[in-house]
Amino acid sequence: MSNRKSDILSEIDRVAREIVGPFAPKADADGAFPEPSLSALAASGAFGLLSAESVGGKGLGLRQAAEVIERVARECGSTAMILAMHYSAAAVLEKYAPEALRREVAKDRLVTLAFSEAGSRSHFWAPVSTATAVASGVRLDAKKSWATSARHADYVWSSKPLAAEGASTIWFVPRTTAGLTVPGRFDGLGLRGNDSAPVLATAAVIPAANQLGADGGGFGIMMETVLPVFSILNAASSIGMMEAAVARAAEHAKATSFEHLGAPLRELPTIRAYLARMRVMTDQAKALLGDTLSAIESGRPDATLRVLESKASAGETSTAVLDLAMRVCGGAAFRKEVGVERLFRDTRAATVMAPTTDVLYDFIGKAVTGMDLF
Ligand SMILES: Cc1cc2nc3c(=O)[nH]c(=O)nc-3n(C[C@H](O)[C@H](O)[C@H](O)COP(=O)(O)OP(=O)(O)OC[C@H]3O[C@@H](n4cnc5c(N)ncnc54)[C@H](O)[C@@H]3O)c2cc1C
Known part of the structure; x- marks a missing residue:
């Protein structure tokens, strides 16, 4: 193993043992989002594990990401799932987002997937939510049924295409976008710390430049x-x-x-x-x-x-x-x-x-x- 890989993996091992593990009972008992664990993981460079070195990431692969998630999951399932969702969304942003956003994600900007919907349920490949071109950008209307880290992350989001053929289009949606609401709080059977809540969009307008990939290419x-x-x-x-x-x-x-x-x-x-x-x-x-x-x-x-x-x-x-x-x-x-x-x-x-x-x-x-x- 190269020094670069072994250094980050041993630092994540330390963070898992000293911070993620001790916080896990509180995340579970109180349904508390594991902020201390995620701050320490971000500081260790874990958020940018899959991001290119040219944007400040570690440039490592899926094998190392799997090692990290396995290690973190041994201490706290909630934290592991938050990080797994971050990597899943970050992989899309690495391919399709502008450099400035990729840099933030590699450093400490938490991201997640908002794919599942109340309408198409677990059939995430068939969103029923809509995207409509308006003068100020793109208007999103959706009933997302689950997004891990709903109140803490920005979203890689699916909708029906704007105009193209195809099942879906993918967007980057900051959680602070006007028109987004996260009703209620997550009180689940397990993974209780991971803030897996619905996200509603009512006339939420994002810049057209936030489209990731081609219209209809979702x-x-x-x-x-x-x-x-x-x-x-x-x-x-x-x-x-x-x-x-x-x-x-x-x-x-x-x-x-x-x-x-x-x-x-x-x-x-x-x-x-x-x-x-x-x-x-x-x-x-x-x-x-x-x-x-x-x-x-x-x-x-x-x-x-x-x-x-x-x-x-x-x-x-x-x-x-x-x-x-x-x-x-x-x-x-x-x-x-x-x-x-x-x-x-x-x-x-x-x-x-x-x-x-x-x-x-x-x-x-x-x-x-x-x-x-x-
Ligand atoms: C803790 C947690 C975190 C989550 N985080 C995210 C997230 O970050 N982003 C996100 O987009 N989603 C997330 N999800 C949602 C998840 O990916 C699923 O979409 C969701 O759990 C499906 O629940 P449902 O009630 O809609 O299932 P339903 O689709 O209603 O399914 C009900 C049952 O039918 C079965 N079923 C459905 N279709 C078929 C089929 N074709 N053949 C056979 N059986 C079928 C299912 O297996 C299931 O047993 C999360 C879910 C959980 C539990």
Whole structure:
């Protein structure tokens, strides 16, 4: 590993251990946005990991971003998802935004995706919200159903095209744009710190120059740029949470004893077998993600299929691994001190984050039977 890579990754490791981890219980209990964790990550250079060095970024690749998300997810699922969404949006801005904005994003300007809508729900590739040319720019009207970091980030936003054929057009939308509102606050089952709220746009006007890519070119941007980054990083986040669950459940099995028998939990073959299954499932998801990254890096023809598989696999596996972690740790797992119940709740988001596992299975099934995906 070059010094440049190892320096940033070891600094992020320190930030994860010293700041992200200690803040995680508060993010979960209070639904608090993890500001201290994100400030420290920005200061470490993490926001610009995927941005070019010419705009102040680190110029690293998806493999290193996956490493970062996995490391952060071991401490705090909310922070990992905020950073994964930042990287997904930043990847679009790196390709289509002006240099000044790319510089800000690489430094400390948090960004996110605002794709999902109340109308088309998890079918993010088919927005029903509109963009209309007006004298002062482009008017957006939308009911976005979810945007991670809704009150804290600026948005990479989808709408129907202005005038062109095609399913969508992508925009950069500052959250301070007049006409945008974020109703209510996020009070979710898991990832409680990540401010995943709806965003409404009513006659919100942005400059026409905020268009990212061609009018009607949104589908291509979603599939070629966003899908690989988001799917890989979502998988990495699930894997980080599985790693944390294996470590915490194993520690509990070592450290907790039946005093009357003079034996720790790990003396029970069933407990060891559950832990073994957790380890095997975690390694399977990790190996598939590693192979997916190799497929992308070497331009293998199965790269897109692997991308879909790795998100489905890691999302489903993490749910199963956390079910087992709850079993291994018994009644103690229902309380906070073992540290698995937060992971149990946080992992569940991966299966319903679009493309949801059901949609991925449909796509993968179509691919293996030689059908078009759309
Ligand atoms: C914590 C969290 C953070 C999020 N952050 C963001 C964000 O930053 N930006 C963003 O754009 N979105 C975000 N989302 C939204 C997410 O990507 C999905 O769009 C959303 O979770 C879908 O919820 P829904 O109720 O609309 O699902 P629905 O679309 O109503 O789906 C309901 C069920 O139907 C299944 N289903 C749907 N279509 C099919 C199909 N074709 N075949 C088989 N089954 C199908 C689904 O798998 C699901 O089980 C976030 C979601 C969560 C939970």
